[in-house]
Structure formats: structure tokens, C-alpha cells
Amino acid sequence: MATLLDSLQTPLWIFDIERVAMIWGNAAALALWEAEDLDALRSRDFRAEISGPVLTRLQDYLERFGRGEAVVETWTLYPQGRPTTLRCLCSGYPLENGLAMLVEAQPVVERDAEALRAQEALRHTPTLLSVFDAQGHLLSRNPAARATLSDGRHFGEYFVRSVDEESVYQWVLGNHESYSLEAPVTTRYGERWHRLDLQRTTDPVTGEHVVLVSQTDINARVENELALINMRERLSALLRNLRGGIVVEDENRRVVLANQTFCNLFGIDAPPEALEGADCGEAAEHSKKLFAEPDAFIEGIDAALKARQTVTDELEMVDGRALERTYVPVFHGEIYLGHLWQYWDITQQKRNTERLEHFANHDALTGLWNRRRFEQSLFEIHEESVRYGQPYSLIMIDIDHFKLVNDRYGHDAGDIALRLVAEEMVRRVRQVDRLARWGGEEFVLLLPQTSLDGALRLANILRTRVRNFSLPLVGGVTISLGVAEAGNNEMPMAVLKRADEKLLRAKANGRDRVEPMG
Numbered sequence: 001m002a003t004l005l006d007s008l009q010t011p012l013w014i015f016d017i018e019r020v021a022m023i024w025g026n027a028a029a030l031a032l033w034e035a036e037d038l039d040a041l042r043s044r045d046f047r048a049e050i051s052g053p054v055l056t057r058l059q060d061y062l063e064r065f066g067r068g069e070a071v072v073e074t075w076t077l078y079p080q081g082r083p084t085t086l087r088c089l090c091s092g093y094p095l096e097n098g099l100a101m102l103v104e105a106q107p108v109v110e111r112d113a114e115a116l117r118a119q120e121a122l123r124h125t126p127t128l129l130s131v132f133d134a135q136g137h138l139l140s141r142n143p144a145a146r147a148t149l150s151d152g153r154h155f156g157e158y159f160v161r162s163v164d165e166e167s168v169y170q171w172v173l174g175n176h177e178s179y180s181l182e183a184p185v186t187t188r189y190g191e192r193w194h195r196l197d198l199q200r201t202t203d204p205v206t207g208e209h210v211v212l213v214s215q216t217d218i219n220a221r222v223e224n225e226l227a228l229i230n231m232r233e234r235l236s237a238l239l240r241n242l243r244g245g246i247v248v249e250d251e252n253r254r255v256v257l258a259n260q261t262f263c264n265l266f267g268i269d270a271p272p273e274a275l276e277g278a279d280c281g282e283a284a285e286h287s288k289k290l291f292a293e294p295d296a297f298i299e300g301i302d303a304a305l306k307a308r309q310t311v312t313d314e315l316e317m318v319d320g321r322a323l324e325r326t327y328v329p330v331f332h333g334e335i336y337l338g339h340l341w342q343y344w345d346i347t348q349q350k351r352n353t354e355r356l357e358h359f360a361n362h363d364a365l366t367g368l369w370n371r372r373r374f375e376q377s378l379f380e381i382h383e384e385s386v387r388y389g390q391p392y393s394l395i396m397i398d399i400d401h402f403k404l405v406n407d408r409y410g411h412d413a414g415d416i417a418l419r420l421v422a423e424e425m426v427r428r429v430r431q432v433d434r435l436a437r438w439g440g441e442e443f444v445l446l447l448p449q450t451s452l453d454g455a456l457r458l459a460n461i462l463r464t465r466v467r468n469f470s471l472p473l474v475g476g477v478t479i480s481l482g483v484a485e486a487g488n489n490e491m492p493m494a495v496l497k498r499a500d501e502k503l504l505r506a507k508a509n510g511r512d513r514v515e516p517m518g
């Protein structure tokens with residue numbers, strides 16, 4: 001019997017799974033396991049050769065062997081270093097105190113081995129593979145497809161939207177070799193985006209046309225793309241609707257995006273979309289003539305691009321408009337992606353500010369500085385005078401008997417008289433002199449770099465001019481003037497007080513005069 005078994009080409013062996021030891025093997029098995037004789041095979045340590053998971057699997061088989069079942073396993077051994085794939089029929093072999101495993105091994109010819117390996121690869125690949133017949137009925141699936149896709153038996157049940165199903169049928173009918181699409185499909189985890197590659201091929205079993213579908217999950221990528229598109233759309237809508245003019249440039253100074261307000265501000269007739277891709281350097285050269293200082297417009301751009309820091313400046317246009325320009329560099333981490341220019345028409349805002357500033361500093365009736373602005377200037381001149389050791393003088397001026405003017409000719413005529421007297425005095429003083437309305441019918445004149453003599457001379461000239469000045473309706477008025485030169489380290493308010501005292505004296509001494517007498 002042993003001779004018969006030894007003459008078989010089929011390797012046979014009995015393996016004690018519990019002890020992880022070989023009990024017996026025929027001659028073909030000894031050759032396969034590269035053992036000289038049976039003793040060598042029996043004394044071999046198989047714990048080093050059989051992996052843990054395989055051993056666990058074999059131990060699980062014991063129960064099945066006990067029920068009389070056989071199991072088919074595919075193993076690859078390496079006698080003389082050559083891979084030899086074996087299809088092994090494993091069954092139970094009774095021992096005195098348990099069960100061993102009888103293995104009948106059938107070497108697999110190389111072509112079959114390849115097919116088996118390919119089958120194994122398909123079993124483990126994460127790509128979902130399905131085979132459909134030409135009518136779209138499911139023929140088979142790999143484990144990944146089975147685990148992921150819903151139980152649908154027909155191709156059409158894969159797709160969430162019928163439009164995709166439609167296009168695939170078009171392909172099936174159109175007799176093309178392959179077709180790819182990205183579409184939302186129904187999976188066990190809900191609706192997911194998949195990339196599907198369809199390949200027309202021949203069924204090795206029936207010889208009929210079949211369709212092999214391999215699919216991969218691209219949900220994360222599609223979601224990112226959708227989020228990006230969504231964000232870009234929202235951003236463009238935001239920029240388009242901004243009240244300011246916006247132009248976004250890439251790192252090569254090509255327009256990425258502009259809005260309508262930008263086109264309006266720069267007098268561009270084309271729609272903002274037409275600017276995309278335009279060279280901003282050239283466009284700026286072309287637009288510089290719109291600005292009161294064309295070179296400053298270009299220099300501002302160059303400086304901002306060089307510094308790559310957010311900066312804001314103001315530009316005056318030849319047509320009188322004022323623009324505020326802000327440069328904002330755009331970075332992704334360390335990488336410079338380009339920049340954004342923002343232009344606001346601030347003409348009205350500037351006018352409002354100027355108007356407010358004027359109201360805050362000027363007297364509404366005469367247009368002269370008011371007391372607040374005058375005092376500010378007085379302190380500045382005082383500082384200068386202390387620093388450079390230069391004199392300055394003050395003249396307090398009051399119209400004589402002005403109450404009578406009002407009483408006789410009315411308040412409106414009084415107003416006109418006040419304004420005209422102020423204008424007449426302004427005409428005579430120097431550019432550097434500061435005439436202000438101190439209040440009521442009283443004025444104050446600040447004369448930088450002027451000593452008492454010069455101030456007295458001017459005071460008399462003013463007195464004469466006003467006295468000789470003809471006023472509508474009223475006829476004429478006279479003024480009284482008190483003059484004081486600032487003393488060393490004398491505070492401005494003290495100088496003012498002295499000038500006021502002189503004015504009171506001029507009034508007391510008969511009006512239409514200057515005190516001190518020159």
C-alpha cells in the first residue's frame with residue numbers, strides 16, 4: 001500500500017494541526033516539502049513555516065473535518081526556490097486521540113495559477129468591480145462591490161439621477177469599447193459620488209458581450225470641488241455687488257476679476273468680464289491720464305507691489321473726483337497669489353469733511369476764522385516766537401457804536417456792515433496775518449514777526465481805511481483798536497488781555513483811535 005501511495009504523482013500528507021507537526025507524507029510530498037525521508041519530515045518544526053492566521057484557520061477547520069466536510073485551500077510552496085501552487089483538498093484523518101488533516105495536493109498548472117492569483121487580487125482590491133450582461137443584469141461582483149453597493153440587480157438601479165443612467169444606455173447602444181463618467185450612485189452608505197469606468201468585454205463562460213464596471217469613490221474630491229465652486233461663486237457675487245471698485249490680479253498682474261463699479265470709476269465701457277486676463281501694467285499706463293498726478297498713480301502701484309503690504313492712499317482725478325485706493329496682497333501661507341485693488345469714490349465724503357472742517361473753524365457771517373481756530377494759531381505762533389526769538393503782536397478791534405447801526409438800519413444792514421468791514425480789513429493785511437472774529441462786532445488780528453511799531457502802523461492804516469470806507473445804507477463806521485506786542489515768555493492769553501485793555505482805553509479816550517498812541 002505504501003509503495004502504491006509513493007508511486008502516486010499527487011503529494012499526500014497527514015498533518016497534526018494540534019501539534020503543528022507532520023505525521024506522514026508520500027514520496028511526492030517528501031519531494032515537495034524537500035525532506036530526505038519521513039523522519040526528517042516528522043521532526044521538522046512547522047511553527048516557523050506556517051503563519052499564525054493560517055494556523056488559526058486550520059484549527060477552525062478541525063470542527064468541519066469532524067462533521068466529515070472537506071475544504072479546498074490554495075497554497076504556494078517553494079521547492080528548490082520555484083513557486084509551486086497547489087490546490088489542496090483537506091479532510092479529517094482519525095488519530096487515536098483526535099483528528100489530523102489529510103491533504104491531497106494537486107499542483108496547479110501555471111496558467112491556472114495566474115488566474116487564481118488574479119482572482120485573489122480581485123477579491124482584495126478596494127476598487128468596486130461588477131459584471132453586467134448586455135441587458136444590464138448583474139452577473140457578478142467582487143467583495144468590495146458587494147460590501148459597498150446596494151442590492152440592486154440591474155445596472156439602472158445604481159444611479160441616483162436618471163440622466164446618468166440614460167447616458168450609459170446611450171453608450172451601451174452605441175457599441176463603444178469603453179466609457180467613463182462621474183455620477184452620484186446609491187450605496188449602502190447613502191448617495192456617494194463615484195467614478196465609473198465601463199469596459200465592454202466577452203464573458204469567458206458564455207462568450208456573450210458583458211460590461212465590466214469598475215468604480216471608485218470620489219465623494220471627498222467632488223465635495224471639495226463643490227465647496228470651492230460654491231465659495232468662488234459667493235465671493236464673485238460679493239465682489240460684483242460691492243459699492244467700491246474692485247480688481248483682483250494674479251501674481252503676473254493679469255486681471256482675475258473686476259466689478260462694474262471699477263469699470264464705471266475708470267470710464268471703461270466694456271463689461272467687467274471682458275477685463276479678465278488683461279495685463280494690468282498696460283491698463284494702468286493707459287489709465288494714468290485720468291489722474292491729476294499720473295506719475296504718482298503709477299508710482300503708488302509700483303511701491304505697493306514691491307512692499308506687498310496693505311496700503312491706502314488718495315488720488316485726485318483730472319475731472320475733480322477723489323479716489324481712495326487700497327492695495328491688499330493675497331497670500332496662501334507663504335505663497336503670494338496676487339493682490340486686490342479697491343477703489344472708492346470719496347469725492348462727496350471729502351467735500352462733506354471739508355465743509356464740516358470749515359464750519360468748525362470759521363465764522364459763518366464773515367468767513368473769518370472763529371475764536372477756536374484763532375486761539376489754536378495763536379499758540380502755534382507763540383511756540384514759534386519762543387523757539388526762534390521772533391516778536392509777534394496782537395490787535396483787538398471793535399466797531400464803534402455798532403448798537404446804533406443795528407438800531408437805526410436794522411440787524412440785516414448790521415450784518416452786511418460787519419461782513420464788509422471784515423473784507424476791507426482782510427484786503428489790507430498780509431498773507432501771514434490772521435484776522436478772526438472774536439465775537440459780536442469785535443475782531444482780533446495776529447501779526448507774526450511783527451513788533452509794536454509795525455503793529456501800531458498797521459492799526460492806524462486799518463482805522464483810516466474803515467473810516468473812509470463807504471457802507472451801503474449805513475454810510476460809514478469807525479473802529480477802535482488796542483495793540484500789544486508779546487513780551488518775553490509772556491503767555492498768549494496775557495498778551496490778548498493787554499490788547500483788550502488798550503482797546504477799552506481807546507474806547508474811553510473817544511473811539512476811532514489806536515491805543516497806545518503811536
Ligand SMILES: Nc1nc2c(ncn2[C@@H]2O[C@H](COP(=O)(O)OP(=O)(O)OP(=O)(O)O)[C@@H](O)[C@H]2O)c(=O)[nH]1
Nearest residue numbers: 398399400401402403404406411412414415440441
Ligand atoms: N447785526 C449784527 N449785530 C451784532 C452782531 N453781533 C453783535 N452785534 C451787535 O453789536 C452791538 C454791540 O453793542 P455794544 O456792545 O453795546 O457796543 P457798541 O454799541 O458797539 O458800542 P461801543 O463798543 O462801546 O462803541 C449790539 O447791538 C449787538 O447786538 C451780529 O452778528 N450782527
